[in-house]
Amino acid sequence: xxxxxxxMINEFSGLGVHLAAMIIVFGTATLSCxxxxxxxxxxxxxxxxxxxxxADNEVxxxxxxxxxxxxxxxxxxxxxTVNATSSPVDGVTFSPVSDHYDEAKRVxxxxxxxxxxxxxxxxxxxxxxxxxxxxxPEFDGHEAVNFIIEEALKERGQELILLPVGKLTxxxxxxxxxxxxxxxxxxxxxxxxxxxxxxxxxxxCIGSMNYILDQDxxxxxxxxxxxxPSGTDAVKVTQAQILHRMPGKGPRISExxxxxxxxxxxxxxxxxxxxxxxxxxxxxxxxxPLFDQAAVAIVKNPDWAESYEHPAPIYIDRQWVERPDNPRxxxxxxxxxxxxxxxxxxxxxxxxxxxxxP
Numbered sequence: 001x002x003x004x005x006x007x008m009i010n011e012f013s014g015l016g017v018h019l020a021a022m023i024i025v026f027g028t029a030t031l032s033c034x035x036x037x038x039x040x041x042x043x044x045x046x047x048x049x050x051x052x053x054x055a056d057n058e059v060x061x062x063x064x065x066x067x068x069x070x071x072x073x074x075x076x077x078x079x080x081t082v083n084a085t086s087s088p089v090d091g092v093t094f095s096p097v098s099d100h101y102d103e104a105k106r107v108x109x110x111x112x113x114x115x116x117x118x119x120x121x122x123x124x125x126x127x128x129x130x131x132x133x134x135x136x137p138e139f140d141g142h143e144a145v146n147f148i149i150e151e152a153l154k155e156r157g158q159e160l161i162l163l164p165v166g167k168l169t170x171x172x173x174x175x176x177x178x179x180x181x182x183x184x185x186x187x188x189x190x191x192x193x194x195x196x197x198x199x200x201x202x203x204x205c206i207g208s209m210n211y212i213l214d215q216d217x218x219x220x221x222x223x224x225x226x227x228x229p230s231g232t233d234a235v236k237v238t239q240a241q242i243l244h245r246m247p248g249k250g251p252r253i254s255e256x257x258x259x260x261x262x263x264x265x266x267x268x269x270x271x272x273x274x275x276x277x278x279x280x281x282x283x284x285x286x287x288x289p290l291f292d293q294a295a296v297a298i299v300k301n302p303d304w305a306e307s308y309e310h311p312a313p314i315y316i317d318r319q320w321v322e323r324p325d326n327p328r329x330x331x332x333x334x335x336x337x338x339x340x341x342x343x344x345x346x347x348x349x350x351x352x353x354x355x356x357x358p
């Protein structure tokens with residue numbers, strides 16, 4: 001560079017001083033622009049997630065999964081795993097885990113990711129029923145459990161978020177079979193009415209929750225708290241909102257999907273409306289909480305709820321037992337920004353960014 005400038009001065013020494021200086025400045029700027037390396041684009045950060053669901057239980061699982069799959073600007077979805085809780089008909093008896101697989105598959109097909117993001121069958125039974133069989137080749141839930149372990153052991157430069165919105169059986173079994181994954185994961189669970197007893201996801205497999213509460217693994221409870229404005233029970237949408245806003249939303253697929261209640265669907269939005277037409281609503285106006293969607297939302301934006309650390313309690317005889325001296329801490333989420341979460345849900349439905357598996 002210096003030799004070039006000296007040569008330019010010699011060549012233009014016969015010109016006026018001011019003209020020579022202008023030529024030198026222009027030439028230097030041109031050289032600088034030519035030789036400057038191109039600036040590489042910075043990679044976009046995305047949370048890496050495995051979504052664990054009892055998809056056929058109610059209507060919130062499906063909407064949480066679609067919200068996740070349409071938030072590809074925020075989430076990289078490694079896979080979806082399912083487990084079994086109650087039937088959507090009576091809410092009491094176990095439905096086959098295959099029903100939950102089929103419902104998750106419907107949503108993934110309608111969201112345009114069926115051929116790119118894997119789905120695995122998980123536990124039908126409870127943690128207590130399965131835990132002594134985890135070293136057998138085909139124990140109950142082995143496909144999902146082994147997938148969780150395999151993904152959690154990968155080097156990806158960030159934590160793998162396990163996002164269970166049903167019972168915790170698959171997650172607890174993975175931790176039991178391979179304790180080393182605790183260093184690489186963050187568990188964000190939609191469940192419990194803490195500090196009160198009860199709650200669907202908790203009660204279908206209390207053993208798995210208690211096991212995780214005693215493990216040294218990041219664990220966050222996104223509280224439900226039925227009838228309490230501080231829990232996800234307050235994150236409601238009305239039937240009228242869904243029927244007005246959702247039809248036609250999402251990509252249109254080429255082959256129709258048969259819905260849980262029959263009918264053929266080409267878009268996720270049409271299926272969303274159908275689910276809300278067939279499921280019970282409460283209140284005036286008729287509405288339904290989107291519990292599970294709130295768990296996805298607070299990972300996306302932690303400002304949409306309040307959280308605090310607490311010594312991990314334990315659940316015995318249908319009551320929470322506090323352990324104030326317990327050095328093991330968990331995170332508890334409460335007081336959700338209902339407007340922020342529901343508004344973002346509809347914004348995402350209007351402008352989906354399809355998630356990918358990295």
